[in-house]
Amino acid sequence: MRLPGTRYQEHGWEQVRKLLGLCSLQVLRRLDLAPVQDPVQPDAPVDALRDAYVEALAASLRAHARTARGEADGNSYGETVAELALALAFELQAYPPFWEAFVATLVAEHGRSGAFWLDPGADGVLRKKVNDMYAGLRDRVDADNYIAATGRDCSPNRMYTYRMLDTAYRDIARLFADWHAHRAQVGAILGRAIEAMPIEARQMKSIAGCKAEWIIAWSASLEQHGGAPGPLHTRSKRFASLKNSPDKIAAMLVEIGDYEELSSNLDHAEGWQGEAGAAAAWLEDYWRVVGDSEAHEAGGGTFDDDRILPARVPDQTEEELAAGEWGQDQDQDLDADCDPAWVTMPVDAARQAAERQVAVGLSLPPRYMELARSAQASGSRLLRILCAESLPIRLAVYQKLLGAADDTYPDAWCDPATGELPTLAQLAALDGISMPTLRKRRDQAIDKLRAAKSHDAAPAP
Known part of the structure; x- marks a missing residue:
């Protein structure tokens, strides 16, 4: 998903998250976490711990910058996974509440289990806490950058909503593409029995063509066809108002689609390069056939109406x-x-x-x-x-x-x-x-x- 000013809402986030988790585990095992073991201290040690963590994490991320994961594309703007991870790590100094909340979870877990971060078997628990910190920080950073780029209000919760709608659209597109295997659910989304390929599957070219009613019906269908309630039909109040506001859903879908269309062809030329390659291959075959035909005629040969010359066999096999x-x-x-x-x-x-x-x-x-x-x-x-x-x-x-x-x-x-x-x-x-x-x-x-x-x-x- 692409929106103005955002950097962390695209396909590369999963690898950014994994890289931050991997390097954080290495760093936290080497740091002196005294403020966590003795929480009755002023804020200064916690701030010093954050600065030490960010400095050590930055060094670890730079060391991983030349790995396969670090060099992978992080978003469609040319930033790598390592570059995005490093930038987000430094954002902790601009948004201290996220670090303070993270330390609070460490204090609580320390009260229950002691210095759990020293236990190799607790990697999952520590990684989960790191992931939660950066997931919240990501949405806050992207929401603020969206405000700076558009001048419109945006909160981390609204950014989360944009992402939910993008995920819903992609799941609906998947169901439409495989409608044979999901007739009942596709019928529930469209509100009619499905006997043939639905015309909506061909008409929905992008998220801008997805209807708000389909999103709501898709969420309602998940409990029966997916085993769990959809995001608009859980007990959570996060999307409670959105379920009864199809106009708001439609406006957000159009906004995502419009910006993706605007930005999709600005930074690469894969489309026309692929067409150029196909055209070159076609021309190569064309001139080969013409050359073979001329050589055949020059040798006194004739052609049957339905005869096709075989392709030239190379001198060496592959x-x-x-x-x-x-x-x-x-x-x-x-x-x-x-x-x-x-x-x-x-x-x-x-x-x-x-x-x-x-x-x-x-x-x-x-x-x-x-x-x-x-x-x-x-x-x-x-x-x-x-x-x-x-x-x-x-x-x-x-x-x-x-x-x-x-x-x-x-x-x-x-x-x-x-x-x-x-x-x-x-x-x-x-x-x-x-x-x-x-x-x-x-x-x-x-x-x-x-x-x-x-x-x-x-x-x-």
Whole structure:
């Protein structure tokens, strides 16, 4: 969601939150939290503790700025996750009530459990308190910046309402797109039985086209179809007045939609670049067909009305070209004495620049391949077996055997936008091969692993 002046309401917030939580845990374990253990003190020590926390947190965030998570896009204005996290950390000095409320929760928890922040098992409790502090601070900062940008009043609660409506719209769009599987709920939202694709699914191009009545009906349908009351139908008073004010909902939806339309094409050229690429590919095919036709006619050939010339076959297959990339013979047996140390060695500048360009085109961090390569454990048995395979092939093997999301994966291997390994399409593009070739080589690598396992399990003669 984009609104004038806001920086923290978009897709990157989840990664900003995680980075702030990770670095805060590291910092709070090293700080002297005496004011928390002895709360009967003047405010000065609490302020000094805040300043020490912010200073140490800033150093930790800067250290993480070059990681995959830190370099990920934080919003649509070009700010990274690390930049947003660092800016929000410094806002604690401008908004001291949020730090004071955080310390108050630490004091209360200390009264129940003692110095719980020293217990490794209490990471979840401490991270939750940090998350709550920054969630409130985020809405306050964005609300104040919205006021400065538009001159209109806005509170943190109103900013929360904007976000709720944006979430509601996206869920309604999801239901409309998959109306076959959600006929009853879509019917409840639209107020009629659904027998075919609803025309509203094609008409709702953006949040500005979402009707307030649909938001209210969607919230009412969640208790039956989602298992819990919707945000407009809970006992909370946060949205109590909004449920009976469709005009207010409609005005907020239009405001979000108008600003997103205004700002969506100002900072990137992905749309026209994609069309230019498609046009170039079409022209390339066109001139190829024309050239083949002229050559065929020059040789005295004729054409049938329904005859289509086959595509030109390249001199080398894709597998042969890829085999020569490292100057290695594909049939060479490298499993026995292959040294995997070369896998983590730095690559030359030209290839590094090419890798960064491909990663950016796939919406991955620019240094994704470099960081992912350095995160490999060079001494592992699996890497020794598969050291002849490229990094994308090995990641495809992990994805097949362990799934896209596993707690053992280093952060550098995962797409910051999803927290999972890149998709097969992304891995194929990173390796410069097609999807079928990637799958073939992945399956061959898995067979190699199974053969090694069978060899280890075989009894000695």
